[in-house]
Amino acid sequence: MAALWDIPAVQTATWAFVKAMIILNGMLGVVSYLIYAERKICGHIQARTGPNRVGPLGLLQPIADVLKLLFKEEFVPANANKVIFHIAPILAVFPAIVTFAVIPMGPPPTYVVTDINVGLLLFLAMSSLGVYAITLGGWASNNKYALLGGLRSSAQMISYELAMGLSTIPVLLKSSTLSLVGIVEAQAGWYSIPGTPLALPNWGIFHWYLVLPFVIFLITAFAETNRAPFDLPEAEGELVAGFHTEYSSMKWALFFLGEYMNMIVISSIAVTLFFGGWHGPGLMFGTNGWLSEGPGWMGLIWYLVKLSALMFFFIWVRWTFPRLRYDQLMGFGWKVLLPASIVNVLIAALWLFARGGM
Amino acid sequence: MLAALFVGFAALLVVTSLMVVLHKNPVTSALFLVLAFCSLAGIYLLLRAEFLGMVQIVVYAGAIMVLFLFVIMYLNLQHDVETGLQIAVRRGIGWFVGALLLLTGAALLKRGWALGPANEVLPGAENGNVASIGRVLYSRYLFPFEITSILLLVAMVGVIVIARGRTRAAVERGAVAGAVEGGR
Numbered sequence: 001m002a003a004l005w006d007i008p009a010v011q012t013a014t015w016a017f018v019k020a021m022i023i024l025n026g027m028l029g030v031v032s033y034l035i036y037a038e039r040k041i042c043g044h045i046q047a048r049t050g051p052n053r054v055g056p057l058g059l060l061q062p063i064a065d066v067l068k069l070l071f072k073e074e075f076v077p078a079n080a081n082k083v084i085f086h087i088a089p090i091l092a093v094f095p096a097i098v099t100f101a102v103i104p105m106g107p108p109p110t111y112v113v114t115d116i117n118v119g120l121l122l123f124l125a126m127s128s129l130g131v132y133a134i135t136l137g138g139w140a141s142n143n144k145y146a147l148l149g150g151l152r153s154s155a156q157m158i159s160y161e162l163a164m165g166l167s168t169i170p171v172l173l174k175s176s177t178l179s180l181v182g183i184v185e186a187q188a189g190w191y192s193i194p195g196t197p198l199a200l201p202n203w204g205i206f207h208w209y210l211v212l213p214f215v216i217f218l219i220t221a222f223a224e225t226n227r228a229p230f231d232l233p234e235a236e237g238e239l240v241a242g243f244h245t246e247y248s249s250m251k252w253a254l255f256f257l258g259e260y261m262n263m264i265v266i267s268s269i270a271v272t273l274f275f276g277g278w279h280g281p282g283l284m285f286g287t288n289g290w291l292s293e294g295p296g297w298m299g300l301i302w303y304l305v306k307l308s309a310l311m312f313f314f315i316w317v318r319w320t321f322p323r324l325r326y327d328q329l330m331g332f333g334w335k336v337l338l339p340a341s342i343v344n345v346l347i348a349a350l351w352l353f354a355r356g357g358m
Numbered sequence: 359m360l361a362a363l364f365v366g367f368a369a370l371l372v373v374t375s376l377m378v379v380l381h382k383n384p385v386t387s388a389l390f391l392v393l394a395f396c397s398l399a400g401i402y403l404l405l406r407a408e409f410l411g412m413v414q415i416v417v418y419a420g421a422i423m424v425l426f427l428f429v430i431m432y433l434n435l436q437h438d439v440e441t442g443l444q445i446a447v448r449r450g451i452g453w454f455v456g457a458l459l460l461l462t463g464a465a466l467l468k469r470g471w472a473l474g475p476a477n478e479v480l481p482g483a484e485n486g487n488v489a490s491i492g493r494v495l496y497s498r499y500l501f502p503f504e505i506t507s508i509l510l511l512v513a514m515v516g517v518i519v520i521a522r523g524r525t526r527a528a529v530e531r532g533a534v535a536g537a538v539e540g541g542r
Contacts, residue, residue, distance in 0.1 A: 009359075081383075081385070083386075084385070084386070084389070116408065117408065117488065118408045118409055118411075118412045118488065121409070121412035121413065121416065122412060124412075124416050124420075125412050125415035125416045125419075125420060128415070128416055128419070128420025128421060128424075129415065129419060129420055131420070131424055132392070132424070132427075135424065135427060135428070135431075136385075136389075136427075139385065139427075139431050147431065150431075151428065151431065151432070154424050154427070154428050155428070157424075158421060158424055158425070161420070161421070165416075178488055
């Protein structure tokens with residue numbers, strides 16, 4: 001047994017498996033309480049209290065919801081394509097979980113499953129695969145509302161993927177690596193504001209040429225996760241419930257899970273690219289020393305704090321803005337976001353070239 | 359380990375490619391093609407071409423096949439029900455081309471084949487091949503690269519011209535308001 005453990009490949013594989021299990025179970029727990037948080041925040045935005053009956057402050061509400069979903073009847077419509085109807089919900093969850101393999105949640109190598117040198121491309125690849133779940137779910141249901149929802153979603157996600165990919169390029173130009181661990185490491189330390197004695201953390205967002213990319217990334221993130229104001233695929237006023245009209249029980253829950261997991265993943269990528277990932281001033285020591293000197297779990301806490309702030313923003317936006325019309329959505333994506341992100345790449349490249357950083 | 363993974367991915371690739379051709383339902387065929395692209399990406403990863411593997415998924419599986427599916431669903435193709443002389447001719451051509459391809463493949467295989475990369479020296483393996491691909495693409499192969507981008511630009515302009523022409527004709531014929539609305 002000990003001899004087997006000495007093989008490096010076995011150790012790597014075992015640790016990767018353990019981390020994957022922790023992430024999978026952690027995500028399931030986080031998602032259920034994220035839904036609770038969403039309902040609470042939405043309630044307070046609308047001057048209600050939100051769920052407060054099951055357990056103290058309604059904290060047991062997610063458990064009750066999951067139990068209810070588990071015991072509901074599984075329903076498959078007549079003339080539906082049965083195999084694809086069952087595969088689609090699985091496809092909704094799988095890309096989000098795969099992407100988590102490359103997100104650094106703390107100092108490597110402990111707090112990241114694997115560091116590959118095309119981490120950002122893996123995220124883009126998986127987010128482009130995410131569209132299949134919705135398209136196929138809508139098509140296989142044999143329901144015209146579901147089909148319309150699915151078609152809308154594929155058009156929307158393809159359109160916004162371009163702007164999302166282009167908005168990450170200035171970050172890559174700055175850190176000159178595609179590895180997410182490398183991108184986080186490039187944001188360590190302080191960045192002194194020229195002409196003043198002040199200093200800011202060296203995070204992407206504090207560099208002027210990365211502010212617009214962040215805004216574009218955030219807008220496309222809303223569109224990619226099908227959240228309001230871009231939740232056209234499931235616009236209930238026009239499409240009943242969109243692509244998941246015919247889904248019930250745990251298959252519906254998987255779509256729901258996929259949406260929230262995608263939210264977590266895309267917020268994690270935003271934290272990684274623009275907010276310095278797990279970097280933050282060391283709270284433990286009270287000095288201005290960086291976390292790389294402090295314990296590793298402090299990095300995890302910083303990452304979780306930033307992630308929660310972004311998630312709150314996602315929920316806040318959903319309950320604040322009205323839904324866009326479909327032609328407005330397409331026009332905005334192609335005529336505003338895409339040219340803006342291309343111009344951005346040019347500006348960032350020219351600035352970095354002029355400064356001699358390349 | 360690598361050989362086992364290669365055999366797995368290659369077998370998956372062969373089976374899914376066959377299913378693309380053999381399956382009757384066009385949507386299922388398209389999905390098998392997506393799986394084929396993914397297993398091809400896996401083979402690229404085994405050859406340490408991780409950039410190529412990821413781009414394979416982003417471009418082919420993520421963008422092009424989604425558009426394919428979009429078209430198939432939009433046309434609502436169900437089953438291939440063509441009969442008569444036309445399908446017989448088409449089948450004949452198909453068998454002929456398939457046999458030709460099989461013969462070529464057999465002739466190539468007879469010359470022996472290697473597992474893994476042909477040359478063991480991997481360019482720029484230490485800092486990933488993204489940087490080396492970029493360097494080669496923007497220096498040695500700059501001209502073909504630019505030509506390709508101009509080709510894509512021409513295709514884009516062509517699509518816009520075709521779409522605009524159709525909209526104008528519809529306006530002149532006094533078509534329904536919906537068509538005008540959609541073209542704007």
